[in-house]
Amino acid sequence: MVLTADVPTREQLVGRASELAPLLRKNAAWTEENRRLHDESIEALADAGVFRMRVPTRYGGYESDTRTLVDVAAELGRADASTAWTASVYWIPTWMTCLFPDEVQDEVFSTPDVRVCGTLSPTAMAAPADGGVVVNGKWGFISGALHSHWQEIVAILVGPEGEPAPIIALVPTSELQIVDDWYTSGLKGTGSVSTIAQDLFVPQERVLPLGAVLQGQHASKLNADAPIYRAPLLPVASASSVGAVLGMARGAMDAFFERLPQRKITYTSYASQAEAPLTHLQVAEATMKIDETEFHAHRLATQVDAKGTEGVTWTLEERARARADVGAVCRLAKEAVDILNTASGGSSIYSDVPIQRIARDIQAVNLHALMHPNTNAELYGRILCGQEPNSLYI
Structure with missing residues (x-):
């Protein structure tokens, strides 16, 4: 209906x-x-x-x-x-x-407000079965799994000819085992637990080749002409992620200014931290970095939207730049948060002061394999130098 x-x-x-x-x-x-x-x-x-x-x-x-x-x-x-x-x-x-x-x-989508969690890591194996595949394996870092209805999984399918190929599949989260192993220093509240499939049968209609999905290729007839669904996966995923990082940096600025009127600089003559030239430099630098963060986030989103509307093919350089943009967002936002965290003084280490949590959260984001600034910058530079990409995730 x-x-x-x-x-x-x-x-x-x-x-x-x-x-x-x-x-x-x-x-x-x-x-x-x-x-x-x-x-x-x-x-x-x-x-x-x-x-x-x-x-x-x-x-x-x-x-x-x-x-x-x-x-x-x-x-x-x-x-x-x-x-x-x-x-x-x-x-x-x-x-x-x-x-x-x-x-x-x-x-x-028959479930109202359905929530689908997932991964791009092929840490499971799949075997052909009558009418589908049987999957065994474990996936980590599954953010939102505890509140999800479905999980998108990735596995290596070994076919009759013995040629391994990555596949992506949709399975109800209720059919997976949950491993409560999310004990971390940052992004603690995401509930990014591990999930396990044990002899899990997945019908063939819920299985696609990972390569096709990475290229944004459709098995859907009704979505084939919709602008938002005709793009490669990695630029889409990158653009979906950067807003949260930009928000963390803005949240750090909010937290800093909320405490500023009540703070002095201990063991100095400054009765108000707001009077100190050092504070002026720190706030200005952090603000400029947040502005740069916003630029890269919006540039990436604008390109994804424009190319989807135009229906034109992404070049390899454009796809690599999408990864570079998400890396720049993470790097610049973390640099801004680090400045504000350093400027927040010893009292900011108390657990009821938000900036210490934001600093740990943004550090966790910067360590994510697909968000890592260095990895993404290297990939972009590699393409600019005329080399082939050393990753399928582009």
Whole structure:
């Protein structure tokens, strides 16, 4: 059944995300302590339409463009990094679901405000079976798994001829084992636990070649001409992620200025930290870095949206630059947070002061394999120097 829904504008969705800030800030300490998002936060995100932003309009979704994702995630990240990261991660496998056959989408999107978690790591094996494949293996870093309905998994399929090939599949999260192993220094609230498949049968219609998905190739007839679904996966995933990082940097600035009027600089003659030239330099430098972060985030989103609308092929250099943009976002945002964290003094190490959590969260983001600034810059430079990419994830 085709649903009809009013599709909110970017401004409306950003406004809704901004209105969630008090609730997300209130739940941030609980979220970190319990290593998962608060159920109240999940319900609020659903009510705001956050989980519908990459869902086709025929299912009541919004088919939001990537610039909208960036701006919404930035508002969420300004309030709580773990919430923004989890929402961003849901957007990526939700988008990937829209490449599957339409009957598979009918099944997945029959659940209101469905949440799809996932991974791109092929850490499992699959074997052919009558009508599908049987999967065995384990996946780590599955952000949002504890609140998800489906998981997108990746495995290596060894066919009858013995030629291994990576596949991607959709499985109900209820059919996977959850391993509660998410004990980390940053992004604690994302609940990025591990999941295990044991002799799990997946019907063939819920299986696609990973290579096709990386290229943005469709098994869906109804989504084939939709601008947001005709792009390579990695630029889409990159653009889906950067808003949360931008929001973390803005949140650090908010946290710094909230405490500034009450602070002095201990063991100096400054009765107010705001009077110190050092503070002026620190705030200016951090602000400029956040401005640069926003530039790279919006440039990436604009390119993804424009090329989707135009329906033109991505060049190898453009795809590598998408990875470079996400790396630059992470590097610059972390540099800004580090400046503000350093300027926050010894009292900021108390657990009820937000900036120490933001610093740990943004450090965790910078260590992510697909977000890592050095890895992404090297890949871009490699392509600029006329070399072949040394990664499938481009």
